[in-house]
Amino acid sequence: MEVPILKQGEFLIATIQAALSDADLEHLRMALVQRVVRYRSRAVIVDVTAMDVMDSFASRTLREIALMIRLRGAETVIVGIQPEVAFAMVQLGLTLEGVGTALDLEEGLAYLNQKFKNVN
């Protein structure tokens, strides 16, 4: 299951559309990092609204994506973590420490637009 990555100006938007296997998540990590380099993107939004479960592997991979992208000088915002998924993550002891989060795609874009408008 390939995750579509949309280029929107200086941002990239990756929308996860179904439950992902470990291999799919690893593929997403590589694809995002490559595209951040290719397009000189300033930020990446990963929309996880459709993710059924955020277990230890998924949350570690998302954190790695954010760290790699930060090393390129860009920012990552995870949007759309469902309330029950968030509840399970906390019970399991998972955090997305150091990774930006926003309620949904709209809020994520608003946050990034605000942030990069102020910088320029």
Place this chain on the structure above:
Amino acid sequence: MSAGEIRVPINSDQDIVLARQKGRSLAAEAGFSAVDSTLIATAISELARNIVSYAKKGEIILQTLRNSHRTGVSIVASDNGPGIPDIRLALRDGFSTSGSLGLGLPGVRRLVDEFQIVSSIGHGTVVKVTKWRPDHREN
């Protein structure tokens, strides 16, 4: 009395997704809330991942439990892998030998109501967990 069991062979990371999806539907059918169904699916995901990471292959058996006063879902994850040398250590937060986060077993224990583990070096590991529906009334 218990309904039929669902057996999911675990041989690859694809099977992790399949197992947790089956678990979620089973939990939803048994009347669990969306939150509890997600907790069950997450526990299955971690248990199946342990099988793939440590034993390469094994099996997850899912079953709805019903008796006169409550309904639950039981998950049995078994493999014929190397076994866990020190279960006490494996149940401690932050412990891992496969380079994962090491949250697997202690995390799963927090997600469920009952947790049992039997492991034998060179023979494998069986983890049995149960989650009961918080609402005790029969619908």
